[in-house]
Amino acid sequence: MEGEEIWFGVVRSAHRGCYVIDCRRLESEIAKGFKNWSLSEKVRVFDPEEYGTSGIPDLSLDPNDHILTALNPYEKERAFHISVREPVELFGCEVLSEKQDGVTTLVLALPARSVFDICTFFGDPQLLSSEVVDIVPPVTHMQVNYPFTFPLGTHCSEKTFLCTQAENGGLSHFVHAGTYYALDFRCPLKTPVLAVADATVFNIVSSGSKNSIHVDAFFHYNAITLKILHKQGEMFVEYVHLHTICVEIGQSVRAGDIIGLSGAAGFCPEPHLHIQLHQESRPDAPSIPMRFVLSNNSNTDDDTENNNNHERIFPQVGQRWPGVLLPLE
Numbered sequence: 001m002e003g004e005e006i007w008f009g010v011v012r013s014a015h016r017g018c019y020v021i022d023c024r025r026l027e028s029e030i031a032k033g034f035k036n037w038s039l040s041e042k043v044r045v046f047d048p049e050e051y052g053t054s055g056i057p058d059l060s061l062d063p064n065d066h067i068l069t070a071l072n073p074y075e076k077e078r079a080f081h082i083s084v085r086e087p088v089e090l091f092g093c094e095v096l097s098e099k100q101d102g103v104t105t106l107v108l109a110l111p112a113r114s115v116f117d118i119c120t121f122f123g124d125p126q127l128l129s130s131e132v133v134d135i136v137p138p139v140t141h142m143q144v145n146y147p148f149t150f151p152l153g154t155h156c157s158e159k160t161f162l163c164t165q166a167e168n169g170g171l172s173h174f175v176h177a178g179t180y181y182a183l184d185f186r187c188p189l190k191t192p193v194l195a196v197a198d199a200t201v202f203n204i205v206s207s208g209s210k211n212s213i214h215v216d217a218f219f220h221y222n223a224i225t226l227k228i229l230h231k232q233g234e235m236f237v238e239y240v241h242l243h244t245i246c247v248e249i250g251q252s253v254r255a256g257d258i259i260g261l262s263g264a265a266g267f268c269p270e271p272h273l274h275i276q277l278h279q280e281s282r283p284d285a286p287s288i289p290m291r292f293v294l295s296n297n298s299n300t301d302d303d304t305e306n307n308n309n310h311e312r313i314f315p316q317v318g319q320r321w322p323g324v325l326l327p328l329e
């Protein structure tokens with residue numbers, strides 16, 4: 001794994017400018033060596049006598065000590081994505097100076113009825129934006145043992161792609177059942193993106209090339225959805241953050257066909273391919289785990305798996321995957 005740090009289910013180097021904490025598992029990560037950047041090591045229980053019972057904000061900024069606090073008075077777990085622009089200064093256990101294009105984003109998962117002091121905040125509160133939603137947990141899923149082709153191609157037989165976020169990843173996948181089992185693979189811009197199976201192009205989203213770690217980039221991505229028919233019914237595979245889309249709705253594709261080029265459109269700390277599998281086409285359909293086929297000459301850099309011929313493996317965060325070797329043009 002080349003010494004990559006992994007905390008809260010995400011490769012640390014894959015989210016430059018984003019500070020991630022899942023408060024539901026903070027103490028266990030600290031015990032394993034996580035360097036806590038926030039002001040707190042644990043959440044406090046939400047107290048209605050302190051904060052009231054109505055009109056409670058998601059975030060509180062104390063005018064005296066400048067502490068930025070996340071509040072969850074509800075019976076559901078909640079996800080917080082908080083973006084601030086320069087020249088705001090943030091201080092937790094350290095100066096939170098890491099930025100992309102002048103933006104820092106704080107990512108938190110809070111348990112039900114809890115309070116968490118994040119950091120001190122010096123600057124204009126108007127430079128703070130947030131996206132706060134209920135966490136939608138994953139649902140019981142059907143095991144799909146389908147022989148999916150790996151979704152990234154290469155002209156170099158030695159090229160591998162690092163899985164930077166997988167199941168329950170703490171940057172973004174943990175928020176919705178629809179992304180819970182999604183996979184992120186680091187790849188250079190304009191890497192060939194491949195159909196993972198024989199399929200029909202079901203949907204295309206083209207929202208432009210905006211790229212940022214600011215929360216306002218969440219819904220500015222480009223995506224392709226393929227519809228796959230198999231003996232257990234229908235499946236839908238969605239590819240996100242694309243630079244180029246090379247197919248049209250209704251077009252038939254074969255496994256291994258190039259359908260687009262990878263990019264960094266949307267909320268995207270680095271160029272990568274985000275891919276997720278569903279059994280339904282509705283927008284809030286839960287994701288299900290996705291396996292890829294490895295041939296007997298492939299190597300994932302993961303000693304926990306034996307690479308038998310055509311073994312079907314669930315990718316894990318920090319694992320490297322060989323790209324599909326493409327013919328030279």
